[in-house]
Amino acid sequence: MSTGTPESTPEQGRRRLRRRLTAGVATLGLILAGYAGFASEAQAAGEATATYTKTQDWGTGFQASWTIKNTGTAAISAWTIEWDFPADTKVTSAWDATVTNSGNHWTAKDKGWNGSIAPGASLTFGFLGTGSGAPANCSLNGGSCDGGTTAPPGDAAPSAPGKPVASGVTSSSAKLTWTAATDDKGVKNYDVLRDGAKVATVTGLTYTDNSLSAGTDYSYAIQARDTADQTGDVSASTAVRTPGDTTTPPSTGGKVNLGYFTEWGVYDRNYHVKNLVSSGSADKITHINYSFGNVTGGKCVMGDSYAATDKAYTADQAVSGVADTWDQPLRGNFNQLRELKAKYPNIKVLWSFGGWTWSGGFTDAAKNPAAFADSCYKLVEDPRWADVFDGIDLDWEYPNACGLSCDTSGPAALKAVTQAMRAKFGSNNLVTAAITADASAGGKISLTDYAGAAQSLDWYNVMTYDFFGAWAKTGPTAPHSPLTSYAGIPQEGFNSADAIAALKAQGVPASKLLLGIGFYGRGWTGVTQAEPGGSATGAAPGKYEAGIEDYKVLKPRCPATGTIAGTAYAKCGSEWWSYDTPQTIAGKMTWAKNQGLGGAFFWEFSGDTTNGELVSAMASGLR
Structure with missing residues (x-):
């Protein structure tokens, strides 16, 4: 189409996953560094011991340590421990030692500064690993370790106990x-x-x-x-909620007020879970969608593990005001969300999978919905962070239609996937989905059985934004999130009211529909006409991507000069932008209540002002 659609146009800034690789995500390679000054084999065998201890085991991985003790009368000037692991057991990261491997044979050497061990003294280094095996054939500086291990070779680990x-x-x-x-x-x-x-x-x-x-x-x-x-597999987990909330739930008239928190926002955007507290937004929301997990190989997999579970927070950055430690089992966004839920126990958190960039994996996943659901459940309910999440959100863009890639799974594919998810996650977890708002004739809503899939879902996040944008480089200019149609709209069916009506007509209950709000604007440059419908020469500049900018930036830089179809627009210089303001959000929330919708959601937290004025407008409007 000449104007483009929100789903078939170039990749949207709203949904782009900026996968940032950081130096903090370290993996062990084969570090072939030279080393000198080893203690003698005689000294090692008779005057020092090395003892292996598995300190934690969470089923898919473990934490362990080696303790070297000088049992002799002379100082040890350097040390090297060698051992064998079974093929399925590997070291993934280590501290206070340089650990390398050749196949299944592993070697740990001192760092230089910790090579000396006085008589009677001990030194410990640790590591994280995967697999369930125990070390064998241990040697310390060429001699026997003598200290033993927690699991003698051939001794099987215990089975998992029953679910508590x-x-x-x-x-x-x-x-x-x-x-x-x-x-x-x-x-x-x-x-x-x-x-x-x-x-x-x-x-x-x-x-x-x-x-x-x-x-x-x-x-x-x-x-x-x-x-x-020796520790065995961890049992299945049991959720427990103690009575007596410590904070007052937000007053949203029983409606859902959900915000997306982006995993990658902790990098360039410098937006962290604590910002939800400092902005006051945590007092006004009911749910958070943590985005995104990946969908690949027919499975749910981690997105950015460093941001999710490893990034260390200082005391001033942490929700709890307590700094992370190097040896705590969980850090990163997941631990910060755990701290947020301790402070605001009414907030529910869902892990959202897919998004614009990673939706291509749903095609394979839909071929075996039960196996897909099982993989997702195991990841979301991993004992290390099962308490953080209250369910799963599927952001498939788009079943039986085209987004960044095209899917031909058929109109029943989404229903099969959601049924499998509900069967696996049960009635005590939330299962939701983000879906298209394309209500044009023959558009995406008509291509999938959204009513059938809704039977297994708690609600849909209807993405009622990104209808129009500068992928149509010459215009016409149009609001990217019109609530209703209007004279001169570039494409009929590209507005919130038509999308909600189409889903209702298909049989989706109004109470299972949430109205989407964008906390950003879309704009053109080279525009002379103040009202919508003008011509342009291209996309307006944006900090992270041309043609898109956060509300917090646009509010002072290009203030709204008018409204159309329930949303605002602005003309400043040669630029033309459309975005929602607290005033237009209030109108949209009133409309959502009059339609009997289950509430509203927004993409995403970091686009709001530091005092959370858009979140506040949504909460107030839903009352």
């Missing part, structure tokens, strides 16, 4: 019981994991946690330990 059952939950305590694990040498005790961290070790099959806070969500899992001190 919670009872007697009060505002400060909960009792947990579980069925026993099995082990070839016998189970010694059980570690109780709360939110992925060990809080107790017990010998029986029950534990009462008396250190809980009122109105808070927790996740518990159990891990068995055998007589060799």
